[in-house]
Amino acid sequence: MSSAPVHILLVDDLEENLLSLEVLLRRDDVVLLKARSGEEALELLVHDVALALLDVQMPGMNGFELAEFMRGNERTNHIPIIFVTAGSADNQRRFRGYEAGAVDFIQKPIEADVLRSKARIFFDLYRQRRQLAEQRDALEAASLALREADRRKDEFLAVLGHELRNPLAALGAGLHMLKKRAGTDQAEPIREQMERQLFHLARLVEDLLDISRISEGKISLQKERIELATVLRSAIEASTPNLEAAAHRFTADIPEAPIWIDADHTRLAQIVSNLLNNAAKYTPAGGAVTLRARAADGWVEIEVADNGVGIAPEMQSRIFRLFEQVEDHRDRAAGGLGVGLALVRQLVALHQGTIAVCSEGQGKGSCFTVRVPG
Incomplete structure (x- = not known):
């Protein structure tokens, strides 16, 4: 259940009455909104209020008129209203109060236990209603995701x-x-x-x-202490036919000093090979594809960049989803099922790493950066 505080509206033209109500209803999980007039109360109704305690006799807009306004407003017509009155609650007054939307009357002087008991009921009802709304929203979101x-x-x-x-x-x-x-x-x-x-x-x-x-969830890793350059060479060998078929200019920037890493050789090579094949596929013939690697601050960073068709900003958060392909790129995705990048993200996550994509937009190339612990 949501732990957000509950807002209670207290309306009375006498400050001492507001202070009394505040003392009786004060709780850690309750926010008390106090107003000295009906007009001032309207300004506080921007909050989601669980209960309103309204004094009947007030100068200007009285409690009945405020209640009628609240009932006529779509935003506030659900708020339970309890009238607080110092006068006798004759049948005519009760009828007008209930007609205005009241759920109850409380006579002054107020019995503390009675007020707290009634307020607690409305607190619980409000929280249950809010919980149901949250569950409904969650179900709608889940349904949308499933669709x-x-x-x-x-x-x-x-x-x-x-x-x-x-x-x-x-x-x-x-x-x-x-x-x-x-x-x-x-x-x-x-x-x-x-x-x-x-x-x-x-x-x-x-x-x-x-x-x-x-x-x-059946993909598992066989980790061992391996030298990064051997992994990158395997990935390059696997991707060379696609790079050469498109006559791309391929550049590899790999440090000469050995970089050792605990990883699954086959799966890490698959990550890099998939990114290189992806770059080859979505770069027009004769383009440029670059592979860079470096180690810094306990991490190994592998970067695959191209000057190809690029990725629109709104698509950059979607391309790692299973079955997802950039709509404008489908004609280029010969032989692709839209699972390559989803698989890459899964394999990177199994290595406790991250993957990010950067592109200035369509026609401006893209850059994928993989970071795994060194």
Whole structure:
């Protein structure tokens, strides 16, 4: 239940009466809002009030008129009102009070136990109502998140169907052509094309397996003391075909002095390779991709930068979500299921590290920075 304080409105034209009410109702979890007139009380109704104690007889706007105003206002019409009166509560006065929206009357002089008991009931009701509102908001937020996840999963399945169909169609066509050209010089190029499509298909299946591992929390690390340069060389080797295919200028800035780190060699290389492949994919042909690494203050920092299509500010917080792809980049995401960066974030987190992206916007390149403990 929320621990926010409860606001109580006290309205009486006599200061001594306000002080008496304050003494009776003072609690650590209660904020008492005091007003000497109906007009002054209206200014205090900007707060979310759990209960209002109104003096009936006041100069200017009396208690009944203030209550009628509160009942006519959408913001305040839910506030329980107890009238405090020094006069006799005859039937006519009670009728007008209840008609104005009162839930009860209290006679002066006030019985302390009676007032505290009634106030406590409204405190509890207010907190229960606020708790229900918070639960409703939480449920709405969860429902919205589920709908968004469902939408992205539907998009992912559509992309998956397209991505699987292409290599399967190419493999089928290749087998058909091999039957016709078996034993000829044309057979070898066909087999090479089929090998590329098979590699592409295997990578898609591996992405699907990684989705399952992410969802079920089954990705684990095999940490050991390793030298960072060996990890980076493995990542570069894995990414070189994509970098060369796009004729990118690739630069690696790796310190000559050994940098030792406790990490999973395969998974850390996968992190860097995924970032390099991502840079290669979203950088126009002939672009520039840079890999930098350094150690400082007990951390190892790995940076992959490019001068490619960039990322709009509103997308930079979304690209690490599972199945998420930048809408304007989908045409470039050949062979991608939108799980690469989600997997990278998961693997970085398992290394107790962080990953951040920086881009000045579309067409201005991007830079991903991974920090893991040294």
